[in-house]
Amino acid sequence: MKSLLLLASTALSFPFVSEIPGIDSSLLPSHRRRQQPGTGPGSEATCPNNPDHKPAVAYNFAKYPYNGAQNGQKGRETGGYRVPAVGDTDHKYIAPKSTDIRGPCPGLNTAANHGFLARDGIVTYNELVDAQQNVYNVGYDLANLLATLGLVMDGDIVTQKLSIGCDATGRTSFNRALTGSEPGLDGHNKFEGDTSLTRNDYFLGKGDNFKFNATLFAMMTRTTGGNYNLQGLATYRKQRYDQSKRDNPNFFFGPLSLLLYGAASFLYELFPSGTRGYAPDVYTITSFFVRERIPDNWTNRKDPYDNNKVTSEIVKMYLLDPVLFGGNTAAGSFNALPSNFGAIKNGKIPSTISPAETSCLLYQLATGSVPSSLNGVITPSVDALAFVAKKLNPTFGNLGCPIALT
Secondary structure (H helix, E strand, O other): OOOOEEEEEOOOOOHHHHHOOOOOHHHOOOOOOOOOOOOOOOOOOOOOOOOOOOOOOOOOOOOOOOOOOOOOOOOOOOOOOEOOOOOOHHHOOOOOOOOOOOOOOHHHHHHHHOOOOOOOOEEEHHHHHHHHHHHHOEOHHHHHHHHHHHHHHHOEOOOOEEEOOOOOHHHHOOOHHHHOOOOHHHOEOOOEOOOOOOOOOOOOOOOOOOOOOHHHHHHHHHHHOOOOOHHHHHHHHHHHHHHHHHHOOOOEEOHHHHHHHHHHHHHHHOOOOHHHOOOOOHHHHHHHHHHOOOOOOOEOOOOOEOHHHHHHHHHHHHHHOOOOOEEEEEOOEEEEOOOOEOOEEOOEOOOOOOHHHHHHHHHHHHHOOEEOOOOOEEEEOHHHHHHHHHHHHHHHHHOOOOOOOO
């Protein structure tokens, strides 16, 4: 299989580009290196390893229907039910062991702690699609998009395995010699990026971009006043952007950072409980972010959170406090992206963008040449495009998005 990512060009001011797994570093002045240091945070050498891997706990739909999503297929997309279901002790909370992997996404960490994903943190495409639907009532189209992006960027499209945290290449890759390292969701400037709500920037955290930062959580709570809604999170996202731009000489905010706005919307769209009036309050958000545990007596959203809804929230949140896409070339020296990317023009998303255009922009993240630095891009291989085409083209083709050829 061809490498998942191919380096097109790079800038010496962004050395992390050469460390992205699968990069053909023969094009670089330095030798090929992995994205995470060999022994640093998030590396395979420091990644927890549970030798007793068990898949996600099997569903008993006869007793506990949930959304009926299984085997990576579409469920009923009807929510408003209790999770875990009353009596479903198989999905009770169990704190992770020191041998279990956890990463930068509270929603996935929480699902793993309840066995909706493999408790050791080595998950599959099917588990990801099923859990998003059954736990959070994420629409099938969005669950499919997020699982596909995760595998293409950070996992293995042959085994369809992904680490929800650190580099577990030995357990996810079908052939390490062909795939290179697969960094998991900790991989920098993919799903994880600078300006995270509660995680350090990769550079500022000395490679630790995945552990919960209580100081940032407190900052988010103060900024939102404990009501983690659209307006409050838009303000906080702008604060984090300004903070990273000021403090991080390697700061980069590329098109993939759109996913950070989508993730922020989960706080008021996916995490609130019907038993608390679907309020994104301190009790609820603390449970997901700090305890990484589904709150007691929690009921999920009634209607599915699909691609149309998340793209609408991404646009609204961004436009409340718009920022430039680009990066620092040194401390205090910021340049906007030198070229347009889809609907991103002159470093910004225009206020006239439609939800359909935003949806197509998300599709382009999986199929196009995505900037990884001010002068560099990463391009999906033929194999990755074929995988994406199978998973995503039916949905995005119906939206009128230009479909990638394979």
